[in-house]
Amino acid sequence: MSHVEFIAPTKPEQAAAALLAGGAHARPLSGGTDLLVQLRSGRLPPGLIVDLKRIPEAIGIRQEGGGFVIGAATPGAALSEHRALGLAWPGVVEAANLIGSTQVQGRASMAGNLCNASPAADSVPALVAARATCVIVGPGGRRTAPVGSIAIGPGRTSLAPGEFVLEIHLPPRPARSGDAYLRLIPRTEMDIAVVGAGVNLTLDGDGVVTEAHVALGAVAPTVLLVADAGAALIGTKADEAALAALDAAARAACNPISDKRGTIEYRTKIAGVLARRAATIAYGRAEKRA
Amino acid sequence: MSKRQHISAVVNGDPVDFLTDPGATLLDALRDDLGLTGSKEGCGSGDCGACSVILDGRLVCSCLVLAVEAEGRRVETIEGMADGSKLHPLQQKFLEHAALQCGFCTPGLLVAAKALLDVNPDPTESEARYWLAGNLCRCTGYDKVIRAVMDAAAELRQVRV
Ligand SMILES: Cc1cc2nc3c(=O)[nH]c(=O)nc-3n(C[C@H](O)[C@H](O)[C@H](O)COP(=O)(O)OP(=O)(O)OC[C@H]3O[C@@H](n4cnc5c(N)ncnc54)[C@H](O)[C@@H]3O)c2cc1C
Numbered sequence: 048m049s050h051v052e053f054i055a056p057t058k059p060e061q062a063a064a065a066l067l068a069g070g071a072h073a074r075p076l077s078g079g080t081d082l083l084v085q086l087r088s089g090r091l092p093p094g095l096i097v098d099l100k101r102i103p104e105a106i107g108i109r110q111e112g113g114g115f116v117i118g119a120a121t122p123g124a125a126l127s128e129h130r131a132l133g134l135a136w137p138g139v140v141e142a143a144n145l146i147g148s149t150q151v152q153g154r155a156s157m158a159g160n161l162c163n164a165s166p167a168a169d170s171v172p173a174l175v176a177a178r179a180t181c182v183i184v185g186p187g188g189r190r191t192a193p194v195g196s197i198a199i200g201p202g203r204t205s206l207a208p209g210e211f212v213l214e215i216h217l218p219p220r221p222a223r224s225g226d227a228y229l230r231l232i233p234r235t236e237m238d239i240a241v242v243g244a245g246v247n248l249t250l251d252g253d254g255v256v257t258e259a260h261v262a263l264g265a266v267a268p269t270v271l272l273v274a275d276a277g278a279a280l281i282g283t284k285a286d287e288a289a290l291a292a293l294d295a296a297a298r299a300a301c302n303p304i305s306d307k308r309g310t311i312e313y314r315t316k317i318a319g320v321l322a323r324r325a326a327t328i329a330y331g332r333a334e335k336r337a
Numbered sequence: 338m339s340k341r342q343h344i345s346a347v348v349n350g351d352p353v354d355f356l357t358d359p360g361a362t363l364l365d366a367l368r369d370d371l372g373l374t375g376s377k378e379g380c381g382s383g384d385c386g387a388c389s390v391i392l393d394g395r396l397v398c399s400c401l402v403l404a405v406e407a408e409g410r411r412v413e414t415i416e417g418m419a420d421g422s423k424l425h426p427l428q429q430k431f432l433e434h435a436a437l438q439c440g441f442c443t444p445g446l447l448v449a450a451k452a453l454l455d456v457n458p459d460p461t462e463s464e465a466r467y468w469l470a471g472n473l474c475r476c477t478g479y480d481k482v483i484r485a486v487m488d489a490a491a492e493l494r495q496v497r498v
């Protein structure tokens with residue numbers, strides 16, 4: 048990897064200016080577990096690497112305004128060590144922790160997972176179901192966007208030249224809320240999702256679902272937020288009829304490809320099964336979170 | 338060629354300085370600039386764990402870290418594990434349990450196992466297996482590795498009380 052240039056600014060505005068000046072081959076670096084693999088294999092041409100990890104806001108987990116702010120370059124291992132985050136958002140944390148091995152967890156961030164824009168990125172369905180937003184810094188200043196608007200196709204994002212994600216925000220959590228993420232891989236560790244499903248819901252005092260969001264990974268070019276699947280749970284206690292409706296809605300939303308990991312038919316069927324199971328887990332967690 | 342950068346870091350407790358190409362990995366710098374050839378390159382893509390080191394307290398693949406990222410950071414490698422000629426209990430148990438054959442994966446497995454016992458002195462077997470899932474071994478079939486790690490953990494707990 049010769050002809051690589053590297054800078055590690057400490058201010059977000061410096062990073063945005065450098066990314067803009069660096070042109071098409073300039074890249075933000077968080078954990079490097081995608082970027083360095085792509086550079087080393089020659090899939091990405093060398094250029095300017097802008098390390099975000101020396102920007103204080105891009106590292107760490109902060110509780111703000113009743114929600115959580117997660118610095119873009121915070122590694123998965125730090126998420127699993129944060130007790131309050133794990134209690135409020137167990138589904139987001141379990142999704143991020145599925146990424147790779149212990150070594151990969153020491154580096155891999157959710158923002159990198161998001162901006163790499165793989166349809167199978169594990170943390171993204173959980174973040175989309177959580178209605179997470181990101182703070183984006185660019186040459187023109189800051190803006191906020193839903194996590195679901197970042198990836199626009201495999202390997203492609205909606206970020207403009209010079210823009211990068213500085214923080215991921217998880218909204219305030221009402222009582223009796225729960226989330227869960229499940230993925231299917233052919234082995235128990237270290238593989239890419241055949242399908243991933245994230246469910247996030249809130250119950251009223253009687254256990255009736257008042258809000259529900261269902262997101263699916265690896266069944267379309269980008270992660271899908273399946274509004275009909277969420278709607279199938281609302282007003283129910285996630286009973287068998289509601290789960291059957293959610294399963295059907297999840298399958299109907301799928302637009303997958305066939306590859307060595309699974310056929311279109313298999314992926315579609317599994318999407319329904321995983322959405323059902325994740326909904327059941329999320330429901331159980333919501334009941335326990337008084 | 339890009340301009341080489343001067344990096345100061347702490348490796349196994351000792352301050353080190355080296356010049357590196359901005360595209361070089363930490364693994365390259367450890368092996369080629371600092372002569373620490375214990376860390377191995379099995380894949381170069383984060384899959385095998387032979388290059389495992391501890392960077393500022395976190396287990397990472399040094400093949401997926403740029404050497405320039407190490408500026409001001411602490412790096413622990415396999416070379417820092419024994420105390421002079423006295424082996425670390427993990428190293429001793431790997432020998433006793435014959436947890437290595439060709440030995441290529443061994444430095445990475447030892448560093449990863451040490452990182453586990455640093456945070457979890459009393460892991461279950463399944464915790465140890467999951468923790469070490471990113472360390473591939475072509476020879477041993479893992480059972481002896483796991484036995485050595487569990488045995489070393491037990492011995493270290495004895496030492497601590
Ligand atoms: C062995 C191995 C196993 C893996 N297993 C999984 C898995 O099970 N599931 C899974 O989903 N992924 C997996 N991955 C892929 C990868 O680890 C994840 O996608 C990870 O979350 C990427 O995060 P990162 O911080 O390392 O990103 P980086 O590599 O730093 O960046 C990824 C991309 O996003 C850009 N980027 C990084 N940060 C930002 C930012 N803040 N703003 C804008 N752009 C940014 C980079 O320029 C690059 O294009 C695996 C990788 C390896 C090596």
Ligand code: FES
Pocket residue numbers: 377378379380381382383384385386387388389398399400401
């Ligand atoms: S050489 Fe780094 S993981 Fe294989």
Ligand code: FES
Pocket residue numbers: 436437438439440441442443473474475476477
């Ligand atoms: S002992 Fe040969 S690879 Fe593990």
